[in-house]
Amino acid sequence: MDMSGQQHIPASKEDVWNALNDPEVLKICIPGCQELTKSSDTEMSAVAVIKVGPVKAQFQGAVTLSELDPPNGYKITGEGQGGVAGFAKGLATVRLEATDDGTILHYNVDAQIGGKLSQLGARLIDMTAKQLSGQFFKRFAEEIERRQNPVQVESGIEQASGKSASAQERSPSQTVSSSSRTSAQPTSNSSSTGMLVGLPMIAAVVFVSVLAAMWVAQGGLVPGLGSAPGNMARDGQAWVSEDLSTVVQIIMAAAVGYLFGTRATSRG
Structure with a gap:
């Protein structure tokens, strides 16, 4: 299976490069990722749950980075085992291009799938791979923006807290109004x-x-x-x-x- 494409990210090339090498960022952005451990500057291990059509399996794999050219790009080699579901292995190249409004991430993937997964059909596998890559890049861009603008995120939280406090402040006044209506009833009875x-x-x-x-x-x-x-x-x-x-x-x-x-x- 061959897949290539590009993704615009509204951040500098250096920020994108740092995020691509940050295991915490990758764990948040990779769909179904449960564990991601970086053992060295070029080696990582991961555990992820991936669903392809009717087949859902947990994959345990190892990733190796090579041909590092910071902050321009690198090559990724990985292999994962999913038990009876099969296996997956592949090679990907990543290249970063700086633009006036951010960075364009170019990627090219060559992957092989075996076992039960290979019986699902190339069309279903390609569609699933595109969906997973789309989810990854969307989360990746959002995570970089969140890390670049923590003040705005905190401001949004404070605004939400302010609205909640305002709603709580209105409750006592409503109680007083209700009490006033209740106290008015004896006058009518009188x-x-x-x-x-x-x-x-x-x-x-x-x-x-x-x-x-x-x-x-x-x-x-x-x-x-x-x-x-x-x-x-x-x-x-x-x-x-x-x-x-x-x-x-x-x-x-x-x-x-x-x-x-x-x-x-x-x-x-």
């Missing part, structure tokens, strides 16, 4: 209680008013009061005229309406 207490008094006033109006209009509702001697005219008619009786009833009705209207206004 108004309802006052209204219930005042209803019997209104009923008593209305009853007395109606009783007085009927007594005045009829010349005495209760025998012995309105009809007592001297309260009747000589012709046997009520001592109060019909017009005066009507006026008294209108006044009493207006008084009753005023009482109910005043009560309704205070309740609203």
